[in-house]
Amino acid sequence: MLNRRQFIGAAGAAAIARPAIAQGTAARTLKFIPETNLAILDPVVTTAAVSTTHGYCVFDNLFAVDDQLRPQPQMAAGATTADDGKTYEIKLRDGLKFHDGEPVRARDCVASLKRWSTRDSFGQALGTVVDEWQAVDDKTIRVRLKRPFPQFLRALGKPHSSAAFIMPERIANSDPMTPVKEMVGSGPFRFVANEFVPGSRIVYEKFEGYVPRQEPANWTAGGKRVNFDRLEWHVITDAATAASALQRGEVDWWERPLPDLMSTLTSDKNVTTSTLDPYGLILGMRFNHLEAPFNNPALRRAILAAVTQDDYMQTVMAGDTDSYRVCRAMFPCGLPGVNELGAGIMKQPPDLKAARAAIEASGYKGEKIVMLHAADHPLIAPLGDITADLLKRLGLNVDVQTMDWGTVVQRRTSKEPVERGGWSIFHTNWPGSSVTNPAENLYIRGAGASGWFGWHDSPEMESLTAQWLASTDEGRAQKLLDDIQRSALNTVPVVPLGQIIPKTAYRSNLQGILTASSPLFWNVRRA
Structure with a gap:
C-alpha cells in the first residue's frame, strides 16, 4: 500500500512554527481548526468547502434542508404557489436584520438570488426558467416562471457548494464574477474583519441581533442558537501540531484529523471522534476541457479506465477500509436510484497496457499536462501524487506544480493555456450531499464557459438535466438519471476516485455538534 506520509511530505511538528494559540480555552470562545485555509471569503463565487463553512457563519438562506435533504423554511416564513406551479410567493419571517443594523428586505433577497443564479449550477438551471424575480x-418575494420547476425550493435550499446565501442588495448587485470583499450578512455570526489574518486566523462574534427559528436545529434547517460569544478559526497546516493542540485543550474542534492519527485521538478520553456527514466525500480528478490535451474526450476516457480507486482511498484513509467504498458512479453510491454504471469501464484492476494503447489511439502528442498539486490539504494532497505516478506510467508528460489549496482555488479559475499560467488537472473532493441530483452535480454539468472550473461543454448533458428537472414521473426520472450517468461516463468531465467517510474530532466537553455537510457552529455548547 502507498505510504500516506510520503505524499503529504510533512516535515514534522518540530520543523513548523507553532501557531500562537493561547493556553486554555475561554468558556465563551469556541476554537476550531478548519480543514484548510480560507482563501476566498465570498461563498457564492467558489465551491470551496471552507468558504461554504464560512458562509454559514455569516449568511443565512431563505430555505435550508433537514437531515433527509428536504427543503424547510429558514429566513422564509413559508411559500405558496399559484398559476399551476409557475408562480412562487415567499414571505420573510419577522426579526430578520443584517449585521449593519438594516432590516432584511425582499429586494435584498431578489438581488442575492439573481447573483447566485448566475454562478451556481442549480441556480443556473433555475435561472433559465425564471421570467421575473420581483x-x-x-x-x-415573487418569482414568476416560464414553466413549472418542481425542484424550486430544493434549489433555494441546497446545502453546499455555492448555497443561495442572502446578502444586502448593495453588495449582491456587484459583479457576480468578482468575489465580494465586504462580509455583511444576516447569519448567526458576525465576521470580525479587523482580526482576520489570512492563512492564520479568522474570527467571528455572536450576532446578538439574530432571531433563531423555534424548531430544533436539524442539518442546516431549524433554530440556529449560538452558545458562544466568539468563534475563532486557527489555520494549522501541520497535523501533529493540530493533534497536540486538540489534546491539550488549546483548541476545541479539529475538522478533519488525518486518518493515521485517529488511533491516538480516540485513545484520549478528553477527545471525541464522530462522522460529520454520513453521505461522505466524493474524491475526484478534474480536467481542463478548454485546452489540449484534455479537450480530447478519447484521452479522458483512457484515463478513466486506468484508475484504481483503492489506490487513492487507501492512501487518503491510511488503509482504514471501513471508512471508504469503491464507487464507480457519477453520484454517491448508496443513494436511491444511483446505479454503479461505471463498473464496466473502471475495471479493477485496470488493464494499463490497453490504457496505453487507447492513449496512443486518442492522438496524444506529448503535450505538457500541468497538474495543480495542493500539498497542504490532508485529503487532497495524496490524490495528486497518485495521479502523477499513474500518468507517468502511462507515458504522459506531467508537470506537477505544488502549491497550497488556497492557490489552487484561485489558479483553477484561469482559462489561459498552460504556457500562460493555465492548468490541465486538479483534484478535489465534494460532500456527497451536494451532488445527489443532476442539477446540483456541477462536476458533471455541461454548461461550458459559464460552468464550473474545467468548463465541461455538453449540450446533451444540459438537455438531459433539463428533462430530469421537469420530470414528475418516477420511472422517467430514473431513466434520465441513468442516461445522465452514461453521458458523463462517455465525456468524462471528472474521474470519480471513490467515496470516503472521514471523521471529525473535538473535545469531549462539547455537545450538540450537528450532522451536516459542513461544520456548523450553532447548537454547539460546552457541557
Whole structure:
C-alpha cells in the first residue's frame, strides 16, 4: 500500500512554527481548526468547502434542508404557489436584520438570488426558467416562471457548494464574477474583519441581533442558537501540531484529523471522534476541457479506465477500509436510484497496457499536462501524487506544480493555456450531499464557459438535466438519471476516485455538534 506520509511530505511538528494559540480555552470562545485555509471569503463565487463553512457563519438562506435533504423554511416564513406551479410567493419571517443594523428586505433577497443564479449550477438551471424575480413589498418575494420547476425550493435550499446565501442588495448587485470583499450578512455570526489574518486566523462574534427559528436545529434547517460569544478559526497546516493542540485543550474542534492519527485521538478520553456527514466525500480528478490535451474526450476516457480507486482511498484513509467504498458512479453510491454504471469501464484492476494503447489511439502528442498539486490539504494532497505516478506510467508528460489549496482555488479559475499560467488537472473532493441530483452535480454539468472550473461543454448533458428537472414521473426520472450517468461516463468531465467517510474530532466537553455537510457552529455548547 502507498505510504500516506510520503505524499503529504510533512516535515514534522518540530520543523513548523507553532501557531500562537493561547493556553486554555475561554468558556465563551469556541476554537476550531478548519480543514484548510480560507482563501476566498465570498461563498457564492467558489465551491470551496471552507468558504461554504464560512458562509454559514455569516449568511443565512431563505430555505435550508433537514437531515433527509428536504427543503424547510429558514429566513422564509413559508411559500405558496399559484398559476399551476409557475408562480412562487415567499414571505420573510419577522426579526430578520443584517449585521449593519438594516432590516432584511425582499429586494435584498431578489438581488442575492439573481447573483447566485448566475454562478451556481442549480441556480443556473433555475435561472433559465425564471421570467421575473420581483420584490412585491419589503416582506414578499415573487418569482414568476416560464414553466413549472418542481425542484424550486430544493434549489433555494441546497446545502453546499455555492448555497443561495442572502446578502444586502448593495453588495449582491456587484459583479457576480468578482468575489465580494465586504462580509455583511444576516447569519448567526458576525465576521470580525479587523482580526482576520489570512492563512492564520479568522474570527467571528455572536450576532446578538439574530432571531433563531423555534424548531430544533436539524442539518442546516431549524433554530440556529449560538452558545458562544466568539468563534475563532486557527489555520494549522501541520497535523501533529493540530493533534497536540486538540489534546491539550488549546483548541476545541479539529475538522478533519488525518486518518493515521485517529488511533491516538480516540485513545484520549478528553477527545471525541464522530462522522460529520454520513453521505461522505466524493474524491475526484478534474480536467481542463478548454485546452489540449484534455479537450480530447478519447484521452479522458483512457484515463478513466486506468484508475484504481483503492489506490487513492487507501492512501487518503491510511488503509482504514471501513471508512471508504469503491464507487464507480457519477453520484454517491448508496443513494436511491444511483446505479454503479461505471463498473464496466473502471475495471479493477485496470488493464494499463490497453490504457496505453487507447492513449496512443486518442492522438496524444506529448503535450505538457500541468497538474495543480495542493500539498497542504490532508485529503487532497495524496490524490495528486497518485495521479502523477499513474500518468507517468502511462507515458504522459506531467508537470506537477505544488502549491497550497488556497492557490489552487484561485489558479483553477484561469482559462489561459498552460504556457500562460493555465492548468490541465486538479483534484478535489465534494460532500456527497451536494451532488445527489443532476442539477446540483456541477462536476458533471455541461454548461461550458459559464460552468464550473474545467468548463465541461455538453449540450446533451444540459438537455438531459433539463428533462430530469421537469420530470414528475418516477420511472422517467430514473431513466434520465441513468442516461445522465452514461453521458458523463462517455465525456468524462471528472474521474470519480471513490467515496470516503472521514471523521471529525473535538473535545469531549462539547455537545450538540450537528450532522451536516459542513461544520456548523450553532447548537454547539460546552457541557
